[in-house]
Structure formats: structure tokens, C-alpha cells
Amino acid sequence: QSLLGRIDALDGELNSFITITAEQALADADRADQARAKGEAGPLTGLPLALKDIFCTEGVKTTCGSRMLDNFISPYDATVVEKLKHAGTVCLGKTNMDEFAMGSSNENSFYGPVKNPWDLTAVPGGSSGGSAAAVAAGLVPAALGTDTGGSIRQPASFCGITGLKPTYGRVSRYGIIAYASSLDQAGPMARTAEDCAWLLGAIAGHDLRDSTSVARGVPDYREELGASLSGLKIGLPKEYFGDGLDPNVEAAVREAVRVYESLGATVREVSLPHTHHAIPAYYVIAPAEASSNLSRYDGVRFGHRCDNPKDLIDLYERTRAEGFGEEVKRRILIGTHTLSEGFFDAYYKKAQQVRRLIRQDFLDAFEDVDVLMGPASPTPAFDLGAKKDPVSMYLQDIYTIAINLAGIPGISIPAGLAGSRPIGLQILGPYFAEPQLLNIAHQFQ
Numbered sequence: 001q002s003l004l005g006r007i008d009a010l011d012g013e014l015n016s017f018i019t020i021t022a023e024q025a026l027a028d029a030d031r032a033d034q035a036r037a038k039g040e041a042g043p044l045t046g047l048p049l050a051l052k053d054i055f056c057t058e059g060v061k062t063t064c065g066s067r068m069l070d071n072f073i074s075p076y077d078a079t080v081v082e083k084l085k086h087a088g089t090v091c092l093g094k095t096n097m098d099e100f101a102m103g104s105s106n107e108n109s110f111y112g113p114v115k116n117p118w119d120l121t122a123v124p125g126g127s128s129g130g131s132a133a134a135v136a137a138g139l140v141p142a143a144l145g146t147d148t149g150g151s152i153r154q155p156a157s158f159c160g161i162t163g164l165k166p167t168y169g170r171v172s173r174y175g176i177i178a179y180a181s182s183l184d185q186a187g188p189m190a191r192t193a194e195d196c197a198w199l200l201g202a203i204a205g206h207d208l209r210d211s212t213s214v215a216r217g218v219p220d221y222r223e224e225l226g227a228s229l230s231g232l233k234i235g236l237p238k239e240y241f242g243d244g245l246d247p248n249v250e251a252a253v254r255e256a257v258r259v260y261e262s263l264g265a266t267v268r269e270v271s272l273p274h275t276h277h278a279i280p281a282y283y284v285i286a287p288a289e290a291s292s293n294l295s296r297y298d299g300v301r302f303g304h305r306c307d308n309p310k311d312l313i314d315l316y317e318r319t320r321a322e323g324f325g326e327e328v329k330r331r332i333l334i335g336t337h338t339l340s341e342g343f344f345d346a347y348y349k350k351a352q353q354v355r356r357l358i359r360q361d362f363l364d365a366f367e368d369v370d371v372l373m374g375p376a377s378p379t380p381a382f383d384l385g386a387k388k389d390p391v392s393m394y395l396q397d398i399y400t401i402a403i404n405l406a407g408i409p410g411i412s413i414p415a416g417l418a419g420s421r422p423i424g425l426q427i428l429g430p431y432f433a434e435p436q437l438l439n440i441a442h443q444f445q
């Protein structure tokens, strides 16, 4: 009730929620109280949280930030939602996001931009901007986001919270509205690594309904918290400290690395030589997958439908013209182009080859070091409306995107301020190194 009051008082300005499920939340909270009274409560029973509006929630509007799904009420729960309900958590609502998770500022939402609680003239980052802002403003202690090319880590960094993108396959994608299926991964956004550890434990695991989810046991992610960092080998990828990196961000990241040295870690420079190919490769692969995934919004099965279609083609054309925003249309056009005959080999296939090289860069680096550290984003949060040109927005993703192409885990943690705007330190590890990443993050906090 107290958080619902806070949302009521503050979210008119922040716009971090698309849907608030107050009635259901209060009923779930009552159930949690009863479970506690009967001694049946688990560690997360009664925990209030919010879900990015990309997660299907039974009986609740699930928009993905798009006019296309403005009227869509999901008939089922995503696996992670089911798991969180099972753990007794109380969902307060669905958070704002860039349309179909395409964006780095939350300005591509049909429901309007979200404001950064640290500075109302700044963006919260994207695409999980609503989840990041809601946690940062204390509207919820934790939220879920998704990360296809940085959408958990970059908004976490802009909003001064902790956000973890797990290893691809660690968390089921069933019931998460697909953007780029080979890159999408859900993860926790919260104040601390410890909170993220609790949440990851609740959502991770194999799911027969997602063929890319990995059949591997789920550890207790809190077990490693506090383990000594003495002898930890940290690599600083030199490509992550080059041109375009804001000096305040660089200073904060280097200062954080010094803290780890004082905890017994050793530091060396490493190279990820194909880094500069990551953005071009991603912006071929992600739009290609998106154009295929978004073909299901045809005005027939669900979502928006135009008025009085003349015939089937008119139905498709007007429904999609009306339902999708500018950025989504741009990506569909790029994706259908790069997948079309005559261009497939030159773009899509080439991008997939580059993707393998990028993955190999990380595998090579992890031969020499345990983890990599660098900035989550080249700058602190930028002003609302500052990046009008799509390419300048895409360049925002320079330090986050390669991680999704490789499928490795990454976490962003608060590492200082530039004026009133937070700076995020990003820590990357080998596949399934989430326990180590959480421990390393935890010891900075």
C-alpha cells in the first residue's frame, strides 16, 4: 500500500509505469500475509516488484510499449512471471519501455518517455527505462527487464541501480515478447547485487517451452557473495577506453578498478579486437530477427486492427502503418532488406560470421583473465530529446552489444556520479559466471 501511494504521488511525473495492477497487488499481498501467518512463507513472499511490459501476464494488459498491443490482454503468464508468482512476489504493475524493446532512451515508447529520477531533464536509458526508473525512485525494490543489446545494463547505469544480463539460455524466454530471439535475455534490476541474486535464483532455470534455455542446475546465487577476491584477474579491454568515452565515466571506472586492486585483484589490459564490428553486426542481426518476429502483428490474430479494411492487403498495410512507431518500422525495413535474396549473403551471413569472431574475442580474453571491466555506457544519461538521429542512438550501445552477440553475462553497478547523473561500471564474465559477477559486484557495494 505504501508503494502504491508512492507510485500515485510520483509516477505522474516519471511515467515509469504503463499499467498499475493495484487491486491484484493488494489481493496478492493479503495472500502473502496469510502464507506468512501459516509459516509457509519463502524468502521472496510478499516482495513487491514490477515487470517490464514485455512479459506476458495473464489477464493483464501487455503492450510492449506499442500501440500495436495497446489492447492486448495476455491469456497466459511468461515462465518467469509464473516462477515469480510461485515464489510469492507481488507484482505492482508493468513498466514503460521503448516500443518492442528497440531503443536506448525509452523515448520510443507509445506511452511517452520516462524521466530519470536523478534529473528529470535526462533520459532513464532504454529499453528497460521504466523498470530502471521505478527502482531508482523507490517505487519498487526490484523489477525485471530484458536485454537484447544492453537494455538492462544501460538503463541500470543511467539510473544508478544494479542490473544483470544473464548468460543466454539461463532464463526462459517463453512468454517474453520476442525482439531478436538469439539475443534476448531477461534479468533482474534492483538496488544491489544481493537483491539481484535473490531474483535471479527465482527466475533462472531450464524450461521445456524454450528450446534455447539451458538444462543446467540453478545455484544459490547468494552462496558466493563475500568470497575473497584475492588473486582475481581483471582485464580492461583497451577498446572500451577509446574515443568517445566521457572523461567522468572513465575516471569513475578506473577508480572502481583501483578499489578491486585494494581487495587483492590484479589488473591488466586486454584486447577485444573485433569490438568495432559489434554495432554494425548487431544492427543487421537484430533487425533481421525483429522483422521476422514482428510479422505476426497482422491485424488478424491479436492486437491493433485498422478500421474497415477493404481487403486483406489493406488490412495488413493500414494495421501495421498505424500500429508500429517510426523506429520499429525502420528496423523492419532494415531487417527485410538484409534478409532478402541478393542481400542475405552480403549482410546477414556476413554479420553472423562477424558474430562468431566477436564471441571468440571474449573466449580468448577469458583464457587470460577471470572477468572484464569497463563502462556500461560511453556517457552518463543524456538529455531528453538530445539524440534525434538514430545512428547516434545506436552508438550508445558500443559497450553492451558485443556481450549479447557472444551470449556471455554482464552486470552494471553504480560507480559514482557526474554531477547529478549516475555512472555504471560494467563487469563481464564467461558463460554461467553469474555467481562470480554477483560476488564481485556485491563487494563494491
Ligand code: GLN
Binding pocket: 101, 102, 103, 104, 126, 127, 146, 147, 148, 149, 150, 151, 152, 179, 286, 397
Ligand atoms: N539499444 C539497443 C536496440 O535498440 C538494445 C535494446 C535492447 O537491449 N532491447 O536494439
